[in-house]
Amino acid sequence: MYKDYKFIDCTEKYHSVMQFDKNKNVFVHRWYPFVEGYSKEFIEDILGELPFAPTCALEPFCGSGTTPVELQNHGIKCYSFEVSPFMHLLSTVKLGRKYNVDTFTYYVKAVTKKLSRTSRNIRKIESLPFGDTIVKKEQSKKWNFHDTAIDGILDVRHAIRTIVDNDDYKNLFTIALASIIIQASNMFRNGKCLSYKKGWETRIFSRKDIHNFFLDRLNSIFTEDIRIISKQNPSVQNSEICYLGDVRKNIQQVPDREVDLIITSPPYLNSRDYTDIYMLELKVLQLINSYEELRELRKNTLRSHVQVPYGKVFPIANERLKNSLLEMSNKELNTWNTDITNMICAYFEDMQFLFSEFAKKMHKGGVIYFNVANSAYYGVEVPVDYIIADIAESCGFKVREIRKARDLKTSPQQSDKIGKLRESVIVIDYQ
Ligand SMILES: C[S@@+](CC[C@H](N)C(=O)[O-])C[C@H]1O[C@@H](n2cnc3c(N)ncnc32)[C@H](O)[C@@H]1O
Numbered sequence: 059m060y061k062d063y064k065f066i067d068c069t070e071k072y073h074s075v076m077q078f079d080k081n082k083n084v085f086v087h088r089w090y091p092f093v094e095g096y097s098k099e100f101i102e103d104i105l106g107e108l109p110f111a112p113t114c115a116l117e118p119f120c121g122s123g124t125t126p127v128e129l130q131n132h133g134i135k136c137y138s139f140e141v142s143p144f145m146h147l148l149s150t151v152k153l154g155r156k157y158n159v160d161t162f163t164y165y166v167k168a169v170t171k172k173l174s175r176t177s178r179n180i181r182k183i184e185s186l187p188f189g190d191t192i193v194k195k196e197q198s199k200k201w202n203f204h205d206t207a208i209d210g211i212l213d214v215r216h217a218i219r220t221i222v223d224n225d226d227y228k229n230l231f232t233i234a235l236a237s238i239i240i241q242a243s244n245m246f247r248n249g250k251c252l253s254y255k256k257g258w259e260t261r262i263f264s265r266k267d268i269h270n271f272f273l274d275r276l277n278s279i280f281t282e283d284i285r286i287i288s289k290q291n292p293s294v295q296n297s298e299i300c301y302l303g304d305v306r307k308n309i310q311q312v313p314d315r316e317v318d319l320i321i322t323s324p325p326y327l328n329s330r331d332y333t334d335i336y337m338l339e340l341k342v343l344q345l346i347n348s349y350e351e352l353r354e355l356r357k358n359t360l361r362s363h364v365q366v367p368y369g370k371v372f373p374i375a376n377e378r379l380k381n382s383l384l385e386m387s388n389k390e391l392n393t394w395n396t397d398i399t400n401m402i403c404a405y406f407e408d409m410q411f412l413f414s415e416f417a418k419k420m421h422k423g424g425v426i427y428f429n430v431a432n433s434a435y436y437g438v439e440v441p442v443d444y445i446i447a448d449i450a451e452s453c454g455f456k457v458r459e460i461r462k463a464r465d466l467k468t469s470p471q472q473s474d475k476i477g478k479l480r481e482s483v484i485v486i487d488y489q
Contacts, residue, residue, distance in 0.1 A: 060378060063447050064459040068483070072463035075099040076429065076481065081124070086152050086283055090237045092122035093247055094332070096323060096429060101128040104321060104427050112319040116312060116419060118305040118412060119324045119360070123149030126296040133293040134319075137312045139305035141358050143345040144236070144336050146302040151233045153297035155287055156226050162284045165222050166276050169231065172217040173269045184212040184219075187341035188348055200244075200254060202338060207242045210268025211235070211342060234280055236339050238271040243338055250330045252337065304358040306411060315421040323429035325362040327405045327442050328469075329398075333359065361404035364397040371403040374410050378445050379403075386436040398435050409446055413453040417488070426455070426486040434468050437475035443482040450486045458485040 074080060080097035081087035087098055101124065105112075112134050117125035120140035129136040130153060140146040177183060186192055186208065193208055194201040203211070214235050222228045240246065244258035255261070263271075301308050325332065333340065333355055340346040346355065356366045373379050383402070386393045393399055416426065428450075433440045447457040465478035 060444070061448060061451065063444070063457050066459055066461050068461040068463060069465075071103070072100075072461070072483065075103060076463050078122070078124070085286060086127060087122075087124065088279055089152060089233055089283070090122060090148050092124075092148075093335075094323075094330075095122050095124045098124060098128045098131075100429075101125060101321060104319075105132060105134075108319070108425065110318070110423065114316050115319040115321065116317045116416075117320070117322050118309065119322050120149050120300060121145055121323070123152045123300070125321050126300055127152050129321075130292055130294055130296045135294045136296045136299070137317070138296065138300045139308055140300065140302060141304050141360075142332055142336065142340070142355065143302060144339045144343065145332070146300065147229060147343075147345070148233055148236070149300050150297045151229045153295070153300060154226055154230070155290060155292050155295065155297075157230060157284050158288045159281075159285050161224070161227065162230075162281070165224075165227050165231065166273075166281070168221045169214075169217045169276075170273055172221050173213060173273070176213040176265065176269075177216070180209050180212040180216060184216045186212075187338075187344070188346075189341060192341070202245055203243050204262045206265050207263045207268055210263065210265035211239065211242055213265060213269060214272045215342070230280070231276070232343060234275045235272055236343060237275055238268070239338050239342050241271055242268050245338065247335055250328070251334055306360075306408060307358075309412075309415045309419070312419045314418050317416075317419045318421060318424040320416060320420070320424070320426040320428070322427070324409075325360050326431045327362055327402065327433040327440060328431070329363045329401070331356065331359070331363040331365045334365070360408050361401060364401050367397065368400045368404045371400045371407060373403045374406050374449070376406065376445055376448055378441055378448060379406055382438055382440045385438045389438060390436045393436050402433075402435065402440065406445060406449065410449050410453070413446075413449050413455065417453045417455065420488040422489060424488040425458075426450070426484070426488070428484040428486060429463070429481070430484065431466050431481040432479045434476040434479060439476050439479065443480065443484055447484055447486075450484070454488070455486045456489055458487050460484050 075097050078092050078095035115129050115134055115136040117138040120138040126136040126138045192202050218231045222231050244254055245252040246255050301311055346352050430442050432442045443460050450457055461483045462480055463483050464481040466481050468476045468479055
């Protein structure tokens with residue numbers, strides 16, 4: 059028999075706060091529009107309901123840094139981990155508080171001047187991002203950037219590299235550049251992948267247009283926010299404890315029994331590969347420079363997608379998981395040991411490992427807020443929230459409740475078999 063958990067419908071409370079969209083005009087969070095994050099209200103809501111004042115938090119899947127940034131704003135120390143060099147750069151820049159208006163203004167003026175006199179052949183001094191689809195080649199049917207757009211981006215990258223001689227500001231300006239890359243490209247983020255914008259062939263930005271996109275960002279929201287940051291003196295600094303790398307390998311950086319709060323949203327079991335969605339940023343900012351580096355990065359990500367082969371993975375001892383796999387094999391032949399079933403097994407193996415580590419890091423009385431969503435494969439809904447609740451209990455935690463946050467759309471392949479997929483927040487105590 060399955061263990062049952064208290065289940066509460068919190069769709070009214072969580073409906074809008076689970077989307078990063080709410081952050082798009084919010085101080086610092088607005089520096090880069092991230093799609094897969096939750097809003098700062100989610101964090102504030104948790105802090106509002108906690109019966110104790112947390113002293114040390116952990117965010118294993120930092121993403122754009124919403125958790126450590128917002129906790130820092132509330133004076134709470136937070137260890138965080140992020141495997142993607144782009145997301146890690148974004149988070150540490152947002153956590154940085156060493157900026158001041160005068161230095162920022164000095165660099166903006168110097169970069170503006172540099173961009174008013176750019177080199178005719180920028181590609182001789184700034185290399186193109188790696189890959190076959192970046193610009194139009196002889197046989198190309200589609201390409202990510204028109205020539206003038208990528209040259210404008212290379213101008214900006216060159217100006218940052220040669221003018222901004224302080225690493226904090228160099229990284230800050232790099233994030234301002236990152237925030238216009240999609241706008242400058244022929245692509246848009248379309249759920250799990252990048253797709254071509256309608257009419258991309260004829261919408262061509264000049265080099266000057268690109269410089270202006272970048273300078274407009276610096277002169278508007280970045281200037282406004284740096285002015286506020288200059289006057290602040292935060293009591294904690296979470297940037298030095300925001301670690302780059304695979305949390306499964308690096309979590310030992312967190313001292314045992316120090317954590318009293320974990321807030322996180324791991325990659326969902328939905329085959330979404332974050333390296334794909336943020337590929338242009340990774341390439342243009344030269345954070346990934348070859349297919350080997352890309353493969354290495356993918357190998358270090360949580361096993362929630364099928365971009366790298368995992369080999370045969372056996373299911374962890376969990377009845378709900380075994381039943382889901384059985385249902386899949388009853389619905390469709392040959393589902394056993396496919397890339398998908400291996401990914402499903404590997405995902406929960408990773409979760410089990412993480413919860414066993416959380417149990418070492420937390421001290422008694424600590425709480426975990428774990429935001430996940432269910433998935434569907436071969437016409438079967440995998441109850442990810444309930445399986446993770448079981449895993450947490452098997453690692454010594456007590457599940458207080460599962461809160462339904464939202465209904466998410468299923469993929470087009472599953473939509474005729476499965477209606478909507480539940481997104482939840484699992485509240486877990488360590489007693
Ligand atoms: C759903 S996002 C987190 C969003 C975050 N809560 C926010 O508001 O920005 C999940 C993140 O986990 C990262 N990730 C995936 N595998 C990881 C791993 N093994 N270690 C650390 N981070 C990982 C992804 O790169 C992605 O940025």
